[in-house]
Amino acid sequence: MSINKFKRLPRHVGIIPDGNRRWAEKHGLPKEAGYNYGINPGFKLYETCLELGIPEITFYGFTQDNTKRPSVQKKAFQKACIDAVKILANRDASLLVIGNTDSPQFPKELLPYTTRQKFGRGLIKVNFLVNYGWKWDLNYALNPANSKKNFYESIASVDISRVDLIVRWGSRRRLSGFLPVQSIYADFYVVDELWPNFKPEHFYQALKWYEEQDITLGG
């Protein structure tokens, strides 16, 4: 499928890269070994978005819900997030890490990126949800210091724009707390393949589907 064949592209894509642990088990590895195999697919997707000219992409790194998992898994997904940022620092992107930094679960190595940082030519906005929690995101608005006129201007993730298309790998059909406010009108496409098996073709299929959807924003 040619990358020039799309009639209409999303301006902001949300990615739920699920299935790393199931992939590891299928390959006779301990569950926690799967996360490391999720890094390269992320860069393949980043490159695909660059080629297509999609201006913004948000990756679901890990959530506060996820940190209830066994410690060995938690360490593995924290390390995978740090490693991914180290690689991205040598590419052309503008990175914003969003998550609850008031917690030991947030990797301190990623603190410098909680304000947006430009790498290289900064060709694409990349948002990375790290120790993100939907409760944390929404509760933030209740603090009078943060509270604006409208709720959606008051949340912790206010710097992340509305998401047009969410693509989830690993067959689950649910949002699992992914940016509830920005996802209100998002079209939702599910790929059955596990995330470490990512192929650009999966993403092209999502985009082929997306270009046929009507955009009503609830109207």
Added chain:
Amino acid sequence: MSINKFKRLPRHVGIIPDGNRRWAEKHGLPKEAGYNYGINPGFKLYETCLELGIPEITFYGFTQDNTKRPSVQKKAFQKACIDAVKILANRDASLLVIGNTDSPQFPKELLPYTTRQKFGRGLIKVNFLVNYGWKWDLNYALNPANSKKNFYESIASVDISRVDLIVRWGSRRRLSGFLPVQSIYADFYVVDELWPNFKPEHFYQALKWYEEQDITLGG
């Protein structure tokens, strides 16, 4: 498919009954004529839930976004909501209507049901979103008079519980503002058929799919 064959049922189902206008057009009718054909399917679904013993169901009536549509359509979906409640009043349900009542778009006939009302034996909780708006629901929490410790205890729809399964008719794969907080972990099943073509079999297929999903609540 027998109704006794489910291993695990959702406790709360959300219903997005989309496709009334497309159905009308396909049948050579004006778009607004479709809404009236959406009432009987709702009662078939209600009866199916009663038989199965599903204790709570939330129907997407109409939204504040929807009220931007042509006046003839707006009047038709408002009337369909009023007519549905009149019929339900002769059944066995406990009805709660949720929506922005501080607006002329809210049908005054439904004001008595904005506190939960028991009809007959009150066998099932039915929540009906009428002139509902996600912005209205979330902004409510910013009013200090409503604001509790946690955001999800502070929203306008606080009396509606977490949704386990959302079923949307009419092929669109998006939430369109349906209870963003209660839908955080909901499994999402899409039926391609338009809502007026509802068959209990569609719902059984959604339940067959749902019973195979794992429940992680984000963990």
